[in-house]
Amino acid sequence: MTEIDFNRLRRQPLIGEQSYLSMLEWFKDDLEELREKLAEPTDDPRDIVAGLTACAYRYWNALQLRMTGGDDVASLAPYLTQVVEAFEDVAVALNDVPEEQYYPPFVLNDMIDTYVDYLNLLSAAVLLHREDLIPRIYELIAETDYDESDAVIETLLSFYLPNRPKMDFHFWKPYTPLFNAINQQDPAERAKGMEKFVKNWYKSMKGVAHFWGKHEQIEPDFSPYFGYWAMCAGAFTYLLNIDDSKYRDEMVYPKDMVEYARSQPRNSVELEDGTLILRVLGGQACPMAGYWFSPAKPDSARHFKKDEIMPVFDSAYGLTIWQLEKPDEIPDLQ
Numbered sequence: 577m578t579e580i581d582f583n584r585l586r587r588q589p590l591i592g593e594q595s596y597l598s599m600l601e602w603f604k605d606d607l608e609e610l611r612e613k614l615a616e617p618t619d620d621p622r623d624i625v626a627g628l629t630a631c632a633y634r635y636w637n638a639l640q641l642r643m644t645g646g647d648d649v650a651s652l653a654p655y656l657t658q659v660v661e662a663f664e665d666v667a668v669a670l671n672d673v674p675e676e677q678y679y680p681p682f683v684l685n686d687m688i689d690t691y692v693d694y695l696n697l698l699s700a701a702v703l704l705h706r707e708d709l710i711p712r713i714y715e716l717i718a719e720t721d722y723d724e725s726d727a728v729i730e731t732l733l734s735f736y737l738p739n740r741p742k743m744d745f746h747f748w749k750p751y752t753p754l755f756n757a758i759n760q761q762d763p764a765e766r767a768k769g770m771e772k773f774v775k776n777w778y779k780s781m782k783g784v785a786h787f788w789g790k791h792e793q794i795e796p797d798f799s800p801y802f803g804y805w806a807m808c809a810g811a812f813t814y815l816l817n818i819d820d821s822k823y824r825d826e827m828v829y830p831k832d833m834v835e836y837a838r839s840q841p842r843n844s845v846e847l848e849d850g851t852l853i854l855r856v857l858g859g860q861a862c863p864m865a866g867y868w869f870s871p872a873k874p875d876s877a878r879h880f881k882k883d884e885i886m887p888v889f890d891s892a893y894g895l896t897i898w899q900l901e902k903p904d905e906i907p908d909l910q
Contacts, residue, residue, distance in 0.1 A: 585646030858896030
C-alpha cells in the first residue's frame with residue numbers, strides 16, 4: 577500500500593502509515609513478550625492478572641487501530657473474538673486473587689477510559705453483528721457492582737438480553753446528551769440529540785479521559801493514539817434507526833460500521849439455556865416471520881410477516897421494543 581492509498585483509506589487523519597504499521601508490529605512483538613513473561617512462575621496471582629490485562633488491551637487497541645487505519649469493517653469481526661477471549665482470561669485469573677484485592681475486569685466508575693472501552697466493546701459487537709459475543713461481554717460485569725448500574729449500558733443490553741432494568745442513573749456526565757437522545761420519543765429530536773452528543777463527545781473528554789490528546793504524541797515508530805471512537809453513537813443510531821445525516825461525517829462517528837450493520841441481517845442471541853433473543857425497535861421492518869410481543873403494551877403478542885412494519889405504542893414504558901416469541905422457522909445461527 578502506498579502512502580497515498582493509506583491516506584485515502586484511513587478513517588481518521590491523525591495518524592500516518594509509518595506509525596500505523598509500526599504500531600501493528602509493536603502489538604505483535606509486545607504480545608509475544610507478555611506471553612513469555614506469563615509463562616514464568618509467580619507466587620502472586622495479581623502478576624498474572626496484570627499480564628493478561630495488558631494482553632487484552634493490546635488486542636483491543638490493535639482492533640481499534642485497524643478500524644482507524646481503514647481496514648475493511650467485515651474483517652474486524654473475527655478480531656473481536658480474540659479481544660473478548662482475552663478479557664475472559666482476565667476474569668478467570670481474577671478468581672485466584674484474594675477477595676479483599678479483587679476487582680472486576682472493567683471498573684466503570686473509576687476512569688472514564690475504562691467505561692469508554694467497555695461501552696465501545698459492546699457497541700462493536702452490535703455493529704459488527706457479533707451478537708453471539710454480547711452475552712459474553714455482559715458476563716465481564718455480571719454480578720459485580722457494575723451490573724445493572726448504568727442506564728446507557730442497560731439500554732444497549734436491553735436490545736439483546738432479557739430482564740434488563742429501566743433506570744436513569746449513568747456514571748459519566750459526558751454521556752448525559754447520549755442518554756437524553758436515546759430517550760427522546762420523537763425521531764427528529766432523537767437525531768438532534770445524537771448530533772449534539774457526537775459533535776461534543778471528544779471535546780467533553782478533555783480533562784477527564786487519559787486518551788484525550790494522545791494524537792499529539794505520535795512518533796514514526798510509536799503511537800499512543802489508536803483512534804477516537806464514540807462507537808456507542810453508532811450502535812444506538814443503528815438500533816434506533818436514527819437519521820445520521822447531520823453527524824455521519826463527524827470524525828469520531830463510526831459511519832462505516834453503521835453502514836455495515838445496516839447492510840446485514842439481525843442475528844438472534846442464543847442464551848445458555850438455548851433461548852433465542854431477537855429484539856427490534858417499533859417502526860422497523862420485521863426481520864423474521866413469527867409471533868412477537870412488546871413489554872410496552874399488555875396482550876400485544878401477534879404474528880408478523882417478514883418485512884412487515886412493527887407498530888409503535890404511546891406508552892409510559894418508553895421505547896416500543898418487540899421481542900421474538902416464536903419464529904415460524906428455526907433460524908440458522910451459523
